[in-house]
Amino acid sequence: MILSDADIRRRLTEGDLVVEPLADPELQIQPASVDLRLGREFLEFQRTNIPCIHPNSEQEVDEYVEETYVEESGEFILHPGDFVLGTTKERIEVPPDLLGTVQGRSSLGRLAIVIHATAGIVDPGYRGQITLELSNLGTAPVALNPDMRISQVIFTELKTPAESPYGDERGSKYQGQTGPQASRIQSDDEFGGGQLDR
Numbered sequence: 001m002i003l004s005d006a007d008i009r010r011r012l013t014e015g016d017l018v019v020e021p022l023a024d025p026e027l028q029i030q031p032a033s034v035d036l037r038l039g040r041e042f043l044e045f046q047r048t049n050i051p052c053i054h055p056n057s058e059q060e061v062d063e064y065v066e067e068t069y070v071e072e073s074g075e076f077i078l079h080p081g082d083f084v085l086g087t088t089k090e091r092i093e094v095p096p097d098l099l100g101t102v103q104g105r106s107s108l109g110r111l112a113i114v115i116h117a118t119a120g121i122v123d124p125g126y127r128g129q130i131t132l133e134l135s136n137l138g139t140a141p142v143a144l145n146p147d148m149r150i151s152q153v154i155f156t157e158l159k160t161p162a163e164s165p166y167g168d169e170r171g172s173k174y175q176g177q178t179g180p181q182a183s184r185i186q187s188d189d190e191f192g193g194g195q196l197d198r
Contacts (some may be wrong), residue, residue, distance in 0.1 A: 003098070003155040005029050011098075015044045017155065018093035018127075030152060032118025035105070038128065039087035039148040041179040042068040042076055075143040078113065078136040085180035086132040089147065092126045096161035100149025101154045102130055108150065122153065128177040 012018035046064045070076050092101050100122030104115040110132040117133040166172045
């Protein structure tokens with residue numbers, strides 16, 4: 001069952017679901033989702049001469065990712081074909097009986113802005129800001145302003161709460177993240193990192 005605005009408000013009031021800071025609940029709480037705003041931090045992928053990226057090597061990621069911080073009243077220009085990691089301003093906490101799904105806002109989609117490549121799932125038990133995988137599929141640069149509503153999160157109630165929710169006990173590598181986080185795939189089990197999940 002997808003939570004309605006009434007369900008979302010009730011769960012936020014009860015405190016088991018957290019979305020903060022929720023600057024304008026009347027604007028941000030939609031009929032069946034919560035709009036999330038764009039943060040000020042970005043990780044930009046630079047052109048590089050490395051032959052390829054090896055997912056099991058953290059060193060190579062550091063070589064072609066550059067941090068950018070947008071000052072108040074500034075803007076981030078997302079050029080055609082670019083891919084950057086951004087973050088939501090809001091921090092969320094998802095209880096074990098809910099699953100979050102992050103989607104782009106239709107108004108930005110109509111400007112050819114995609115807010116996630118594949119990582120649209122927010123697992124039960126997750127706490128932290130959401131890393132956004134921003135792409136411009138269009139032919140013109142688009143200005144993105146921090147604090148603008150960039151995405152929306154939909155909450156679905158699980159039939160039963162997760163027995164092993166996302167978190168420290170699972171060794172979840174993005175738990176508690178602040179700001180955009182580059183891939184930590186090198187710590188996955190198949191690369192010898194011993195992580196249980198994404």
